[in-house]
Amino acid sequence: MRPLTFRRLLLICSMLAVVLLAVVILALKLGAVPISVTDLVLSLGRVAIGRSDQLPSEYRLIVFELRLPRILLGILVGAALSVSGAGFQALLRNPLADPYVLGVSSGAALGAIASLIASPHIPLLTPVAAFAGAALTIAAVYFLGRREGQLDGGTLLLAGIITASFLSAVIMFLMTTLSGRDLRGMAFWLMGDLSTPLAPGLLWIFVVVLGVAAGAIYTTAADLNLLLTGESEAMHLGVHVTRVKLVVYLAASILTGMAVSVSGAIGYVGLLVPHVMRLLFGSDYRVLIPTAALGGAIVIVLADTLARTIVPPTELPVGAMTAMAGAPVFIYLLRRRLQ
Amino acid sequence: MSSGRTVTALPGALHSEGEGVRRGPGEVRLSVEQASYAYSVGERRAPLFTLEATSFQARQREVVAILGPNASGKSTLLRLISGAIQPLSGRVQLDGFETSQLEPRTRAQRIAVVQQESPLLFPARAWEYVLQGRHPYGRTLRFETPEDVAIVENALAQVGAGELRDRWMDRVSGGEKQRVILARALAQQPLLLLLDEPTLHLDIGAQVELLQRLRRLAEENRYTAIVVTHELNLAAEFADQVVLLHRGKCLRVGPPAAVYSRELLEQVFEAPLEVGTGPAGRPRVNIRGERTETAG
Numbered sequence A: 001m002r003p004l005t006f007r008r009l010l011l012i013c014s015m016l017a018v019v020l021l022a023v024v025i026l027a028l029k030l031g032a033v034p035i036s037v038t039d040l041v042l043s044l045g046r047v048a049i050g051r052s053d054q055l056p057s058e059y060r061l062i063v064f065e066l067r068l069p070r071i072l073l074g075i076l077v078g079a080a081l082s083v084s085g086a087g088f089q090a091l092l093r094n095p096l097a098d099p100y101v102l103g104v105s106s107g108a109a110l111g112a113i114a115s116l117i118a119s120p121h122i123p124l125l126t127p128v129a130a131f132a133g134a135a136l137t138i139a140a141v142y143f144l145g146r147r148e149g150q151l152d153g154g155t156l157l158l159a160g161i162i163t164a165s166f167l168s169a170v171i172m173f174l175m176t177t178l179s180g181r182d183l184r185g186m187a188f189w190l191m192g193d194l195s196t197p198l199a200p201g202l203l204w205i206f207v208v209v210l211g212v213a214a215g216a217i218y219t220t221a222a223d224l225n226l227l228l229t230g231e232s233e234a235m236h237l238g239v240h241v242t243r244v245k246l247v248v249y250l251a252a253s254i255l256t257g258m259a260v261s262v263s264g265a266i267g268y269v270g271l272l273v274p275h276v277m278r279l280l281f282g283s284d285y286r287v288l289i290p291t292a293a294l295g296g297a298i299v300i301v302l303a304d305t306l307a308r309t310i311v312p313p314t315e316l317p318v319g320a321m322t323a324m325a326g327a328p329v330f331i332y333l334l335r336r337r338l339q
Numbered sequence B: 001m002s003s004g005r006t007v008t009a010l011p012g013a014l015h016s017e018g019e020g021v022r023r024g025p026g027e028v029r030l031s032v033e034q035a036s037y038a039y040s041v042g043e044r045r046a047p048l049f050t051l052e053a054t055s056f057q058a059r060q061r062e063v064v065a066i067l068g069p070n071a072s073g074k075s076t077l078l079r080l081i082s083g084a085i086q087p088l089s090g091r092v093q094l095d096g097f098e099t100s101q102l103e104p105r106t107r108a109q110r111i112a113v114v115q116q117e118s119p120l121l122f123p124a125r126a127w128e129y130v131l132q133g134r135h136p137y138g139r140t141l142r143f144e145t146p147e148d149v150a151i152v153e154n155a156l157a158q159v160g161a162g163e164l165r166d167r168w169m170d171r172v173s174g175g176e177k178q179r180v181i182l183a184r185a186l187a188q189q190p191l192l193l194l195l196d197e198p199t200l201h202l203d204i205g206a207q208v209e210l211l212q213r214l215r216r217l218a219e220e221n222r223y224t225a226i227v228v229t230h231e232l233n234l235a236a237e238f239a240d241q242v243v244l245l246h247r248g249k250c251l252r253v254g255p256p257a258a259v260y261s262r263e264l265l266e267q268v269f270e271a272p273l274e275v276g277t278g279p280a281g282r283p284r285v286n287i288r289g290e291r292t293e294t295a296g
Helices: A006-029 A037-048 A056-089 A105-116 A125-144 A153-177 A186-191 A200-219 A222-227 A231-236 A241-263 A268-283 A285-309 A318-336 B002-008 B073-081 B104-110 B126-137 B146-158 B174-187 B202-223 B232-238 B262-269
Strands: B028-039 B048-059 B063-067 B089-094 B111-114 B190-195 B224-229 B239-246 B249-252 B272-275 B283-287
Touching: A006 A037, A006 A056, A006 A285, A037 A056, A056 A200, A056 A222, A056 A268, A056 A285, A105 A125, A105 A153, A105 A186, A105 A241, A125 A153, A125 A241, A153 A186, A186 A318, A200 A222, A200 A241, A200 A285, A222 A231, A222 A241, A222 A285, A222 B126, A231 A241, A231 B104, A231 B111, A268 A285, A268 A318, A285 A318, B002 B028, B028 B073, B048 B073, B048 B089, B048 B224, B048 B239, B063 B073, B063 B202, B063 B232, B073 B111, B073 B190, B073 B224, B073 B239, B104 B111, B104 B126, B111 B174, B126 B146, B126 B174, B146 B202, B174 B202, B190 B202, B202 B224, B202 B232, B224 B232, B232 B262, B232 B283, B239 B262, B249 B262, B262 B272
Parallel strands: B048 B249, B063 B224, B063 B239, B111 B190, B190 B224
Antiparallel strands: B028 B048, B028 B089, B239 B249, B272 B283
């Protein structure tokens, strides 16, 4: 009998943070222009002591203006998608729930596209519209996925997958009829891609939003453990079920909307990462939420590095990498559940 | 009040009343007064099922059986008592508090419910499962204290499941699982223990074992236990009071001997029955066979 202690949680998280750091260094190093690790460490050291002006200019351009912002974006998006995936899994009591599989990402993408069509110049409208799209989609899937008033695992997944394919079709329709406008490529919205850099101001807003929304989900971590055993059991064990569900529903929708508005619909991260973390560290949500955030960051940065370097000089969308890894895992989990 | 209640589930720390006093009159703990409920699809539609006004009282250390055939309103009455639903009319009070008005956390510190089992989505060990019973005592994100661990160990020991502690919940037998679920309810250190068909998937040995244990726990820890069942003989053997329900109506409340009459039970259960007396003086129900054997 080993109940969770704060020390163990801290140990696990620092381990993952070290892995993330290693992955970040790897991602800075690899690319069309390879950079040696020594140079990297030296230049990072120079920036740290405030002497970035001494750096060779091409290093500064590649490392600090091209690769680093993209890595930071990957960390944000990966953490947001994984935490929202873990949240949806508890909310819907379905281990296969994931923002992409359930169509939530497509809903967010549709919201973002609609806002870009309607008024492309209002700065924060796109993420807000993406959040609205995500929230509406998950509500629709929730009600479509019920049978005789009860959430039914199979029906829910079917409802989500059908919703996703319907929304993707609407997105393609919009993109085709409005091809004259600058809306980024179809692949961006349907597959996800980290190549569009984020304005620095927006980056900080997103860091704060990620912290608040993921933190809100984390405050319900102990309740989510019980919610997974069933709503009525959770209620009898002292969980304020409606309040917890509302918090997770809103926060997970915000996280999905935020991620999709800046990177498109990157699939399967929200499914893949929480499952790997459960296998490694157990299914306690007090561990799962922070490890999923770190793990999501690691997976996305790795996947994006692969996408950038696997067939140079072409860059694949990062969503293609995550789907190639994630879809087989989904099938495996589905098969195992049916047995 | 929590500090005073913390000790009640720990043996040896029981309030020492006279050893000879097996069951004093005790104060009324649960009081159900004319409570009714109706399920319906919409506000203006006729109700699908109605539980008519029901009244009974239960004292501490008492085991009450809610008895009736399927669809008689047993589970509805249990949900009313648990505070999960609010009565349409009448009141359900635990120590003077309306159960449906309590905050979920407060309610979970006073009422523990053992439901028919629900499947686990992710594997859990028995101790993790029992530890869930400490949830109403923790603050947001609190980590379990050594005291919680001691209470969990104790709860497992009280149901005779100490050796199951590190086993996975999906690798134990039905009877073992039922004991772990009961241990989780004990870890809540409740005043009122509600059990919904706890003997449903158990063989006769495990059924008797569970109910004997429940009797003993109610005695030692001063719980009031309410058990929903359709097992006539188990209720007769272990309950102090029986609440007999039939099609949403409470037909009779009282000790088994007063409730069990042949005409009444035959009408409720729609089967030819005969009521005798068991060795302990409690009623015993048998099926009245079509062919009566006369051989000696």
